[in-house]
Structure formats: structure tokens, C-alpha cells
Amino acid sequence: MPSGQQARAQAAAITPGKRSPETAEATPVDRVRALFGGHRLSPGQRRIAQFLIDHLTEAAFLSITELAERVGVSQPSVTRFASSLGFSGYPALREALQPIALSAVAGAPEGREEQRRNELQEAVDHEIENLTSLRRTLADADRILEIGGELARSVPLTVLGLRISVSLAEYFAYAARRIHPDVRVVTRGGSVAYDALLQSREAGGTWVLAFAMPRHANETLAAVRAARSTGLRVAMITDLALGPLAHEADVAFTAGTGSRLVFDSYAAPGVLSAAILQAMADADPERTQARLEKYEQASEQYDFFLAD
Structure with a gap:
């Protein structure tokens, strides 16, 4: 400082x-x-x-x-x-x-209205910068493809996100369940998180995907350490390449957060999450196709969605 x-x-x-x-x-x-x-x-x-x-x-x-x-x-x-x-x-x-x-x-x-308009536009500009940086990172896609394969093979796969990171974890888990047979999401810390992580490892899981967005919580660090103590490996999506959270992970991917408004925005972490989901889908294309077709059949049978 x-x-x-x-x-x-x-x-x-x-x-x-x-x-x-x-x-x-x-x-x-x-x-x-x-x-x-x-x-x-x-x-x-x-x-x-x-x-x-x-x-x-x-x-x-x-x-x-x-x-x-x-x-x-x-x-x-x-x-x-x-x-x-x-x-x-x-x-x-x-x-x-x-x-x-x-x-x-x-x-x-x-004028105050012009200031406010520019403030909102600058927030968008900041997110564009974050996405541009992520685009450069994804130019070498090998790490994403490798970790996507690891996550796809981890059955069960645990997704961890506490406090402000809950929404990103739930989005990822919701989508991952369409292509993966057993996805478990952990959104509470403390002993509840430890129990879930231990059960995942005992059930044969090998990896946890953890989201760690600012402000970084002590309970996220504790949960990551707990995951590793059970024998699980940790892949992390965070905004900082350095620091105790990234240091504790086996592999960390960084995506900047928008910080120009009162609350952060998560355009780049969202795109990075979708990229990892794509890598998971590509790692086992036959399973992916079979599960997606089965889901489409169920959605038609039970009218999940409004007709286009």
C-alpha cells in the first residue's frame, strides 16, 4: 500500500x-x-x-x-x-x-447525469479489459483442456464457492450436471464443507473446482486446505495470480473482476467457467452427447421450457 x-x-x-x-x-x-x-x-x-x-x-x-x-x-x-x-x-x-x-x-x-453515464460506461470498459486479458490467456488452451479432462474424470466432481462466489459455483455446477454424472456443490463453509469434501473423496472423487472471488474469505482458504487434507486436488478460478488462495491450489486460473461499481461484476470469470465446461465436454464427447440427448428428451417430456 x-x-x-x-x-x-x-x-x-x-x-x-x-x-x-x-x-x-x-x-x-x-x-x-x-x-x-x-x-x-x-x-x-x-x-x-x-x-x-x-x-x-x-x-x-x-x-x-x-x-x-x-x-x-x-x-x-x-x-x-x-x-x-x-x-x-x-x-x-x-x-x-x-x-x-x-x-x-x-x-x-x-453534469451529474453525464458523470453517472460515464461511470457505468467505464465499468463496461473495465470488463472489456478483463475479457481482453482473458483472451490472451486462452491463446494457449492446453492448460484449460488438461484440467477439463481431469475434472471430467473426477467422479464425483465437487464445486466449491462460498459467500460472494456462491453464484459462480452454482452456475458451473448446474451446467456441469448436464454433461457429468455426479456433480456436488459446496456453498457452506466450516464443518459442513469438510463433511462434503470428505464424502466426495471417499466416494472416489479426485478433484475440486473452487471459486475464490473478492473479498477473499478466510473460510474459503480453510475449505481449500480441508480438501487437500482429504486427498482431493484443487483447481481454482480466482482474480489473483498470487496470494494464499492461489498458492494452496494445485492449479489456478485467473480472471479479473469488474470493480468500478459498488459491487463486483464477473464477466471474465463467467467466460472462463464456460471455457472449462467446454473442455470437460470435449474430454469425453460420447458421454457428453449421450447425457445431453437424454436431458433434451426429459425436457420435452416434462415441458421444462416455454415453446419458442
Whole structure:
């Protein structure tokens, strides 16, 4: 994490009179967002950040008490937010914001609707960058094909996803059941997860596919370690190539998450999940075809879907 002095220097580098040619066209909103860039903020901290962006000319001069009341958070939350950006406290953050706010007053301010529209567009742009990075990763598909084959041969196959990662795990498990005879999903941690993992190993399973999205949970790390203690191998889809979670996995695939809005978005992890499902399907094409045909027959017999 950068020091408060480094963070203030980052803001100063893009204030009027001190900007490089690359940032000469940066708007005040861009300069505020630059302070937040590269920092993993919690949903609550993102609310504070968004308030500062939306109300820059006012918020930069509020006391910590006033800012906390306006955002609807506690004063310690504001202090932690400033510290997470590398500042010694809220006063240092406010000191960095004030010259940017004054430049916004002096120039032609952007309308709030335009700011909001651009914020949503930038969130999409960020996800496009994540997908572009994933595309480069998938240029060498050997690792995906190899792990897809391993997961296809693991009967049962366990899919693990806790807290925010539950939705990705359930999506993967739902689709995998169409092509795999025994898929078990674990969405609760603690002893419940350990029991499920142990049962999977005793039933002949060899692999777990774990999802670990931010904010990374201690119980996910505990479950991964529990899986390995039973003899299961762990493949992981996460957003970080380094760190304790990826280190504990036998193989880790990374896909960036969108972090420009209050809550993360998961375009790239979703595409990566679909790619692994494709690799599983290709690993045993006869079984895949037989199971898909059987499912289609059942769906027609029991009217699962609306007629097209």
C-alpha cells in the first residue's frame, strides 16, 4: 500500500500546472478516480468513493462527521477508507481532494447525469479489459483442456464457492450436471464443507473446482486446505495470480473482476467457467452427447421450457 505522501503526490501529479502531456486532458472526476485506482475497496468504501465523485466540490470541504452522515456510514469507516488509499487519515485525503475540487469549480463542471453515464460506461470498459486479458490467456488452451479432462474424470466432481462466489459455483455446477454424472456443490463453509469434501473423496472423487472471488474469505482458504487434507486436488478460478488462495491450489486460473461499481461484476470469470465446461465436454464427447440427448428428451417430456 502506498504511503500518504505517495498518494498525495499522485494527486498532485495531475493537478493544474503539474500534469504530464498524457494527463493534460484529465477532468477533475478523472483525477479523483486516479486516487482510488489500484486499491481493492469494499462495497461500503465504494459508496464513500462514489459520493466523493458525485459531490466533489462540496465533499472535499466536509468534516469527517459531515461526510459520514451524508454517506450514511460511521466515522471510523471514513478513516479506514482514507487509510486504505494510503493516507494517514481523512484530513490528508481531504487535503488532496481540495485542489481538485477547486479546479472543478473554476472549470466547466460535468453534469451529474453525464458523470453517472460515464461511470457505468467505464465499468463496461473495465470488463472489456478483463475479457481482453482473458483472451490472451486462452491463446494457449492446453492448460484449460488438461484440467477439463481431469475434472471430467473426477467422479464425483465437487464445486466449491462460498459467500460472494456462491453464484459462480452454482452456475458451473448446474451446467456441469448436464454433461457429468455426479456433480456436488459446496456453498457452506466450516464443518459442513469438510463433511462434503470428505464424502466426495471417499466416494472416489479426485478433484475440486473452487471459486475464490473478492473479498477473499478466510473460510474459503480453510475449505481449500480441508480438501487437500482429504486427498482431493484443487483447481481454482480466482482474480489473483498470487496470494494464499492461489498458492494452496494445485492449479489456478485467473480472471479479473469488474470493480468500478459498488459491487463486483464477473464477466471474465463467467467466460472462463464456460471455457472449462467446454473442455470437460470435449474430454469425453460420447458421454457428453449421450447425457445431453437424454436431458433434451426429459425436457420435452416434462415441458421444462416455454415453446419458442
